[in-house]
Amino acid sequence: MAQHFLLSAAARTLSLRSVYQGGEDKAYETFCRMRWAETEGKPICPRCGGVEAYAIKSRRKFECKACGHQFSVTSGTIFASRKMAFVDLLAAIVILANASKGVSMLQLSRDIDCQYKTAFVLAHKLREAIASEVKGxxxxxxxxxxxxxxxxxxxxxxxxxxxxxxxxxxxxxxxxxxxxxxxxxxxxxxxxxxxxxxxxxxxxxxxxxxxxxxxxxxxxxxxxxxxxxxxxxxxxxxxxxxxxxxxxxxxxxxxxxxxxxxxxxxxxxxxxxxxxxxxxxxxxxxRRLSNGEIATKKLALAMAHPVSREWKGYWQRAA
CATH class of the missing domain: 3.30.420 (Nucleotidyltransferase; domain 5)
Structure with missing residues (x-):
């Protein structure tokens, strides 16, 4: 009898261990590749479209040589103004990708060691981003x-x-x-x-x-x-x-x-x-994709999605 795909090794191509072993720098590189896939991770100015920028390494930001605009890899995306480390953001995406029937926000907050409110908003931002795939x-x-x-x-x-x-x-x-x-x-x-x-x-x-x-x-x-x-x-x-x-x-x-x-x-x-x-x-x-492909798709959709008007500053408004 043939083994079900989801039970095979081919369905497991990404793990939390590999995310944390790679560390913050590798997670940051992953976000850059997803944001600027057409230039293999090299920054593109969101204001003028310039492809040449100075790297401000102390703050993980860039300054466009053409217009002087400063931006980061998450500027203008659903992760704009984020405070969480890139490795923790990537880990959260992997956890949500691995959960075939979802994961509670209490569990997610414990897994990545953040406040419940942070996990709640992060998960809803990702839900908004993946829903955009079928828009229209x-x-x-x-x-x-x-x-x-x-x-x-x-x-x-x-x-x-x-x-x-x-x-x-x-x-x-x-x-x-x-x-x-x-x-x-x-x-x-x-x-x-x-x-x-x-x-x-x-x-x-x-x-x-x-x-x-x-x-x-x-x-x-x-x-x-x-x-x-x-x-x-x-x-x-x-x-x-x-x-x-x-x-x-x-x-x-x-x-x-x-x-x-x-x-x-x-x-x-x-x-x-x-x-x-x-x-x-x-x-x-x-459901027939490997967990690595699912996580990559989620991250790509999130990096292509604009700032959420529903979830930006949610707790400040709802408090």
Missing amino acids: ETLSGTVEVDGAYFGGHVKPSNLKANRIDRRLAENQTGKRRVVVVARQRDGRTITTVTKSEADGVAFVETIVAPGSVLHADEAGHWNALHAKYKTFRINHQEAYSLNGACTNQAESFLARLRRMVMGQHHHVSGQYLHQFANEAAWKEDH
Whole structure:
């Protein structure tokens, strides 16, 4: 019997040990190569595009010979104004790449020895960066769509006489959200977060190209998709796959997302649920890559992403 790829040595091409053995200088060189790949790590001025710069080694900065602008390898990226050492940033990326179902911020803060707040913002910045990989993309061919509800749990009363029907709208918290997923077979996975699964119809029509074939369950709101797409429906009370209709890949993703939320994070605010869904989708799409390739992709996306308007100075605003 052939060994599964994820269990093989080929899936392990990067380790925390190698990151820390390389030290700060090697980690810094890695960031430079990711930022300025076209010049093999040589700095390019973000203001004028000049390729000649003086190195200010005492501060790991550069000064452009053409315009005099001073910049660093993280200037203008999602890591702008960072205070963490490059080796710790790289280690955090490796930890997040190795965690197949995510990692809690408490664990990450312990692993790289930083405050919980630092780990929280760092992880969300990386989630924002990797989500940019599918920005503007559309799905085509055969696409499976489905939705799953998260959060909004209503704790039952201790005494049976005081218990209410938690299924009724008037007895719910209003914090419940649904993750709607559209997953192209042999393609990408794109998600959104809405208040109800029915709101996902507009999302599907936006990101799935006309002429595609859709697979959905028997929920009534998906009936609207028949007007625009050839749509197969599956009744899960009868079967998981029948007459060519199947949403198993979409449901597989949602099951992994639920395990991520329940098993690692335990609680996810509806405000940030979309970022966790994006992270799970990205992991799902890259699950057959080695951990070294995954970490490299994450770092490259982060270095290509501009300063985050949502997470820059987050704790100063939220305090």
